[in-house]
Amino acid sequence: MAGCIRPRGDEIPTSATPYWFTQPVDHFGGNNGTWQQQYLVNATFYRPGGPIYISTPGELAVTTKYVDRMHVTQLARKTNALVVAVEHRFFG
Numbered sequence: 001m002a003g004c005i006r007p008r009g010d011e012i013p014t015s016a017t018p019y020w021f022t023q024p025v026d027h028f029g030g031n032n033g034t035w036q037q038q039y040l041v042n043a044t045f046y047r048p049g050g051p052i053y054i055s056t057p058g059e060l061a062v063t064t065k066y067v068d069r070m071h072v073t074q075l076a077r078k079t080n081a082l083v084v085a086v087e088h089r090f091f092g
Helices: 071-079
Strands: 017-024 034-042 052-055 082-086
Touching (some): 052 071
Parallel strands (some): 052 082
Antiparallel strands (some): 017 034
């Protein structure tokens, strides 16, 4: 995917690591522009086969607290999960 900044190969970050990917402004029509959508990954507790928890901060800017200091982080610790927080479309 052109314009992606993401882990290489089998590399999995071990704390709140930011990445971006190129996202269309309009998925269905008139505007052919793109923008960089940010997401954060925390694999501190991840073990192969564990679940992946995805969250979004709603209409707030995505920050490291969404993958490091929320209830989902405690759940990830108990279930060997990967935690991902995706930026809301209109922030960043």
